[in-house]
Amino acid sequence: MRRLLNFLYDSAAALAALFMVGLLGMVLLSIASRQLHFHVPGTDAYAGYLMAAAGFLALAHTLKRGEHIRVTLLLNFLKGGAKKAFEIWALAIATLLALLFAVYSSKLAWQSHEFHDISTGSDATPLWIPQIAMAVGTVILAIAFVDELVLEMMGQRVDAPTGEALRNE
Template identity: 60%
Template sequence: MRKILDGLFMGSAWLAAFSMIIVLIMVLLSMAGRTLNFYLPGADAYAGYAMAASGFLALAHTLKRGEHIRVTLIVGKLNGAARKAMELWALTVGGALSALVATYSWRLVLQSHQFHDISTGNDATPLWIPQLFMALGATVLFIALLDEWVLEWQNRRSHQSEETRHE
């Protein structure tokens, strides 16, 4: 199971990286178009869609690497059962919020598909396509938070300090 989860998180990170490459390509094509007097319809919109996709798809991998910004003012001073309770509480709240974001993101994808919602730009992209990546990223984040919750419950989650992690 660990290999499958790690593969899911890494696959999501690779999709995020690929999305960043799409952003670069769209920006370069837009710049070349201005220089060479041609217009690529939707380049700005596609760059924006890819940027949003990269942000959402990278969330789980960032969490698993311990790179999310955390306020450790309180939890850093706790030890033992108190720390475990605080970590479980934070992971529970984070998991619940990510479950809500994932649920409503999938609803948005389905509604956009049902209503044939398209972008207002001249590219007329069906909006369910870029929304799909947001829903996918939010779902993978929920799975990562659930995984972290289980690891914390089993005392298998590492609590590296900021200084230790970057040495």
């Protein structure tokens, strides 16, 4: 099961990276079209869709790597059972919020499909298409939070080392 979950998180991150490359392509196309005096309609909208897709699909992978911003001020004062209880409480709340986010983003994509909702830009893209990436990303994030909660309750959760998040500064 662990290998399957890690594959899911890594696959979503790889897809996010692919969307980032697509975003780069859209930005370069937009720049080139301005310099060469031709217009490609919808490049701004598609760049936005690709950026949103990359961000949402990378959420679970980022969580599992300990790269999400955490406020540990209170947590650093707690020890033993109190610290574990607080971690479980925080993860339970985060799991609930992630599940709600997944349900409502999936519902949004479904409703956009059902109502044939299209973007207001010149591209007239059916909105359910870019919203699928948001729905998939939030579902995978919810799975990752459930995974973290179960690992914490079983005492198998590994925290990022102190100062690990600062390594890129």
